[in-house]
Amino acid sequence: MARKMGHKALTLASFEAYTYALAFMTTIQEETKDLSADIGAAVPEERNLSAEEVLLLQEMAEAGLLYGLSKRKTHPKMKPWIFATRSGIEIINLEDTVRELGKAAAFLKSVSSAGKQIIIVGTSPAAKAAAREFGTELNQPFVAERWLGGTLTNFRVIEGRIKYYNRLIADRESGALGKYTKKERVMFDKKLEKMKTFFDGIANMNELPGAVFILDIQANKTAAREARAMKIPVVALINTDTDPAVADYPVPANNRLSEGIKWVMGHLKDSLKKVSVIASVPEKKE
Secondary structure: OOOOOOOEOOOOHHHHHHHHHHHOOOHHHHHHHHHHHHHHOOOOOOOOOOOHHHHHHHHHHHHHOOOEEEEHOHHHHHHHHEEEEEEEEEOHHHHHHHHHHHHHHHHHHHHHOOOOOEEEOOOOOOOOHHHHHHHHHOOEEEEOOOOOOOOOOHHHHHHHHHHHHHHHHHHHOHHHHOOOHHHHHHHHHHHHHHHHHHHHOOOOOOOOOOOOEEEEHHHHHHHHHHHHHOOOOOEEOOOOOOOOOOOOOOEEOOOOOOHHHHHHHHHHHHHHHHOOOOOOOOOOOO
């Protein structure tokens, strides 16, 4: 992208998307005109975005992906991806988001095409529904409640617990637990309910995944550390308070708004559906 006069240059199309979204920011309505003027000063004369890219930026802006956090919380390494600051709130450059999201999508496609799974991690209130929907629809493992320590670094033990969980479910559904007393069946039900929190989303994971996609990295640093330890690439939505180095494929975006996360996941889901081979449950290697 072009740079001019020390500002992050935006095309006229992306400028329109930004100002459209900013109009909804009631906390900075009085400053919207000033922000528009700042962006306008950095807009090159030529339009260099396609109609599809214009629509993409507008959708992202409407979903709130450009809203960062308070400037006082900004991580120094996020500054290159920040377009402006208004009323103490950082504004993320959506053109950077589009570029990094494209890199992440290409990588996830390659993982899926290789027949490897992608584990989706999103445990915050804003992320859990999107993580669950994405994983369920594409038959990928997901963690939407709580990351269980050792899920990656101690996978052989976790794998044993997954098998036990699946066996209990199968026995209950087949009526095999009928041979136990009522008290024992109640105990099994309670055990299953407790195990569901940890294992329901990863019940189909019988080998280490090819990638870890974290929607709320600040809430799931342990997942990122485990992935690093096991040399599993990490894709993550990164807000302005986070060091982008925690992920191999960081995507600068507001990850505290459910609508924004839902938009990103929908975009990636559509992209992955175009892959000829969507990662399915891999066969167990003896």
